[in-house]
Amino acid sequence: MSSKPEQFSQEVAGxxxxxxxFLLAKGRVGLYVGLRAxxxxxxxxxxxxxxxxxxxxSAVQFAGLDPVYVDIDPVTYNLDPQQLETETRKDIAAxxxxxxxxxxxxxxxxxxxxxxxxxxxxxxxxxxxxSRYQGRLCGTFGSFAFMSGQWNKPFSTGxxxxxxxxxxEVADRSAHIIATEGHDPxxxxxxxxxxxxxxxxxLVRPGSxxxxxxxxxxxxxxxxxxxxxxxxxxxxxxxARYLTTLSPxxxxxxxxxxxxxxxxxxxxxxxxxxxxAELPRIGLTPLPSDVAQGLPLLRYPVRVANKQELLDLxxxxxxxxxxxxxxxxxxxxxxxxxxxxxxxxxxxxxAASREVINLPTHPKVHANAAERxxxxxxxxxxxx
Ligand SMILES: Cc1ncc(COP(=O)(O)O)c(C=O)c1O
Numbered sequence: 001m002s003s004k005p006e007q008f009s010q011e012v013a014g015x016x017x018x019x020x021x022f023l024l025a026k027g028r029v030g031l032y033v034g035l036r037a038x039x040x041x042x043x044x045x046x047x048x049x050x051x052x053x054x055x056x057x058s059a060v061q062f063a064g065l066d067p068v069y070v071d072i073d074p075v076t077y078n079l080d081p082q083q084l085e086t087e088t089r090k091d092i093a094a095x096x097x098x099x100x101x102x103x104x105x106x107x108x109x110x111x112x113x114x115x116x117x118x119x120x121x122x123x124x125x126x127x128x129x130x131s132r133y134q135g136r137l138c139g140t141f142g143s144f145a146f147m148s149g150q151w152n153k154p155f156s157t158g159x160x161x162x163x164x165x166x167x168x169e170v171a172d173r174s175a176h177i178i179a180t181e182g183h184d185p186x187x188x189x190x191x192x193x194x195x196x197x198x199x200x201x202x203l204v205r206p207g208s209x210x211x212x213x214x215x216x217x218x219x220x221x222x223x224x225x226x227x228x229x230x231x232x233x234x235x236x237x238x239x240a241r242y243l244t245t246l247s248p249x250x251x252x253x254x255x256x257x258x259x260x261x262x263x264x265x266x267x268x269x270x271x272x273x274x275x276x277a278e279l280p281r282i283g284l285t286p287l288p289s290d291v292a293q294g295l296p297l298l299r300y301p302v303r304v305a306n307k308q309e310l311l312d313l314x315x316x317x318x319x320x321x322x323x324x325x326x327x328x329x330x331x332x333x334x335x336x337x338x339x340x341x342x343x344x345x346x347x348x349x350x351a352a353s354r355e356v357i358n359l360p361t362h363p364k365v366h367a368n369a370a371e372r373x374x375x376x377x378x379x380x381x382x383x384x
Contacts, residue, residue: 023246027148030163037173044093050346081109098124104133129154155257185247268296271361299358322358
């Protein structure tokens, strides 16, 4: 009989239709391991969208590589294939594509661009588990994909990450790196994570999400909870025991989530259809139907002219509205220059950071909460 971690890995690989799945403490750690396993020359350039979480370029740097930012398409929020065509550097060693909010990237032109340079494609699937591009699941196109099991991601293991490798040699090397350098989370971390998962399950609802998130960040700052990123990481400092594997309570939570993943995908798809139909009625612009139709988006992005004011009002009214990405390398406060990002590099990403809020589609959002969100937006949101 297989162990629980083996069972979880096999279930994820089975869902994705193949590959070898490794269980890690965070999604970024999956990227780090996969990049190391590609054995790229030190200092090689890795192209990625300039609209992401800062832990993505930091993982690239921790692997001894150099992030290069390409701007996004203002409609899909994904790396713009036309912008990529203008990228002429010779020393690019890999392309990271990110299916932002669960919207699939234009994989045909992006894969073609990478193939023309004989470089691997890496899929950042931290926002997606179930979106498809031309009928094929996101996460199955590249040499490897990484996913996040963080609280607000498509399936949650509390915190956590998955590395799904499609290339057999890269998979063997990943297994070796994890076996020789990986840390076990240990019983204390397992116990704290377990307590956090139970608390999250019991307390977090659309009405309490923003308040509890602020409280959680505060606890993390003072070392009272296990959080997503350390202060040092935001300045490019590699945390101790960065390469840690998933703890037993997270594996159990992952297995639990896998039993419900199809229901969750259906729920998110219904929520997307709801926002698609309702946003025009309150004067806000929905995603074009060919971008959003039938997709289980993680969050539903909407542009507004008064983002910060709206977020402040939403926090007071206890309406769950998300702010990512706040800056091209989220969150606000990141020393972006540490990661090689200079203001003005990606104008579309900077405009999106100023204007885009996102609406929840997760399984705890039901008709009442969604109606409340819309009533709030009708009253306070100003269209761009
Ligand atoms: C697009 C994107 N990629 C990667 C990550 C990293 O995931 P994790 O926090 O599990 O490392 C995040 C985190 O929010 C993200 O938004």
